[in-house]
Amino acid sequence: MHRVKVRVVEDALDANNTIAKANREDFDRHGVTVVNLMSAPGAGKTTLLERVLGPGMPGLRTGVLEGDVQGSLDADRLAHLHVNVTQLNTGGGFGGECHLDANMVRSALPAVGLEDLDLLIIENVGNLVCPAEFRVGEDVRMMVSSVAEGADKPLKYPLMFRACELVVLNKIDLLPYVDFDLEKFRYWVDQVHPGVAVMETSARTGEGVDELRAWLATLPERAGAAV
Amino acid sequence: MHEMSIASAVLDTAARHAAGRRVTVVRVRAGQLRQVVPDSLAFYIELLGRGGPCEGARLEMEVVPARLRCAPCARDWAIDVPAFRCPQCGGAEVSVLAGEELEVESIEVEQESTACTA
Numbered sequence: 001m002h003r004v005k006v007r008v009v010e011d012a013l014d015a016n017n018t019i020a021k022a023n024r025e026d027f028d029r030h031g032v033t034v035v036n037l038m039s040a041p042g043a044g045k046t047t048l049l050e051r052v053l054g055p056g057m058p059g060l061r062t063g064v065l066e067g068d069v070q071g072s073l074d075a076d077r078l079a080h081l082h083v084n085v086t087q088l089n090t091g092g093g094f095g096g097e098c099h100l101d102a103n104m105v106r107s108a109l110p111a112v113g114l115e116d117l118d119l120l121i122i123e124n125v126g127n128l129v130c131p132a133e134f135r136v137g138e139d140v141r142m143m144v145s146s147v148a149e150g151a152d153k154p155l156k157y158p159l160m161f162r163a164c165e166l167v168v169l170n171k172i173d174l175l176p177y178v179d180f181d182l183e184k185f186r187y188w189v190d191q192v193h194p195g196v197a198v199m200e201t202s203a204r205t206g207e208g209v210d211e212l213r214a215w216l217a218t219l220p221e222r223a224g225a226a227v
Numbered sequence: 228m229h230e231m232s233i234a235s236a237v238l239d240t241a242a243r244h245a246a247g248r249r250v251t252v253v254r255v256r257a258g259q260l261r262q263v264v265p266d267s268l269a270f271y272i273e274l275l276g277r278g279g280p281c282e283g284a285r286l287e288m289e290v291v292p293a294r295l296r297c298a299p300c301a302r303d304w305a306i307d308v309p310a311f312r313c314p315q316c317g318g319a320e321v322s323v324l325a326g327e328e329l330e331v332e333s334i335e336v337e338q339e340s341t342a343c344t345a
Contacts, residue, residue, distance in 0.1 A: 001337050001338070001339060001340060002337070002338060002340050003335050003336065003337055003338070004335065004336055004337075004338045005333055005335050006244050006245070006333060006334050006335070006336055007332075007333050008240065008241070008244050008330075008332060008333050008334055009331075009332055009333070010240055010244075010330060010331055011329060011330050012233060012236045012237045012255070012329050013236055013329065015236065015239060015240070016236065097232070098228070098231075098232070099232065101232075127228075129228050129229045130228065130229040130232050132229075133229055133232065133233070134232070154309075155308065155309060158260070158262075158309035159260070159261070159262060162309075162311075190312070191309070191310040191312055192309050192310070192311060193311065194311055194312050194318075194319030194321070195319045
C-alpha cells in the first residue's frame with residue numbers, strides 16, 4: 001500500500017452550482033423570475049412578505065417557497081394571501097440543514113408548479129451565514145436586516161451583504177427605541193458592497209413597503225432585459 | 228457555522244475523486260473572504276467523514292489572503308476589514324484578485340502497490 005496524490009482543483013460547491021444551473025434553466029424555460037430571500041432569524045422576512053404580497057401583485061402570478069428547518073408556521077401565515085405557497089422543510093430528509101441548497105429547491109419544484117407562476121420568492125432558512133454560500137438558481141438575491149440587529153452586521157457578515165442585489169433594512173419603526181446608527185449602517189453596507197441598493201421598511205407600519213413592491217413588480221422586466 | 232455545510236461539500240468532492248480508495252489527506256484552499264475557520268472545518272471533516280472514504284483523513288487548509296484591485300487607479304492592495312471601495316479614489320470599480328477561493332486542491336489516497344513499480 002502506498003500513498004498517491006490526486007490533483008483535484010475543483011470548487012467545493014461545484015456540485016451545488018451544477019444543480020442550481022439546472023434549476024435556473026427550468027425557471028427560464030417557464031419564464032419565472034426567482035428571488036432568493038435571506039436574513040437572520042426574526043428579521044421580518046415573512047411579515048414583509050405578508051405586507052408586500054397582501055394587496056396582490058398586479059399582472060404577476062406569484063408564488064412563495066417557504067424554507068424552514070421544521071413546521072409550516074410561515075406557510076400558514078401566507079396561506080390566506082393570493083399566492084401559491086409551498087412548504088419545504090430541511091428537516092424532512094435533508095438532515096435539518098440551516099440553509100436551502102439547489103438540490104432541496106429542485107426536489108420542491110414539482111410541488112411549486114412553475115407553469116402557473118411569473119414570480120417565485122424563495123424564503124430561505126433564517127441564517128446570515130450558510131445561505132450566502134449556496135445558490136439555488138435564483139435571478140436575484142435580497143436580504144433583510146433589521147435595526148434590532150445592530151449597525152455592525154455588514155462588517156460581521158460580509159459574505160451575505162456582498163451576495164445580495166438588494167439590502168432591505170426592516171423594523172425602522174423601532175429606530176426611536178434602539179441604539180441603531182443608521183449612518184454607520186449605510187456607510188458599512190456601501191463599503192462591503194459598493195453601490196448595492198438599500199431600502200428602509202417597516203413591515204409593521206407599512207413604511208417603505210410600496211418601494212419594495214415596485215422593485216419586485218418590475219423585476220421580471222429587468223431580469224428579462226438582463227438575459 | 229457554515230463550516231459544516233462546507234465540510235460536507237468538501238467530503239463529497241474528495242470522495243468522488245478518490246474513486247473507492249481511502250483518503251488520507253484533504254487539501255483545501257480557502258480565500259480569506261470566505262471566512263472559513265480552519266479548526267472548525269477540521270472538526271466537521273473528522274465528524275462527517277466517519278464511515279466514509281475520508282474517515283481519519285487529515286485536513287490541510289491554506290488561507291489565501293484577500294487582494295483587491297482598482298482598475299482606474301491601476302493599483303492593488305490587501306485588506307483586513309471587508310471594505311471594498313478603493314481607499315485612494317473611493318471608487319467602486321474594484322475587483323477581487325484573490326480571497327474568494329473555496330476549492331479542494333488535492334487529496335492523498337492509499338493505493339495498492341502493484342508488482343511492477345519499476
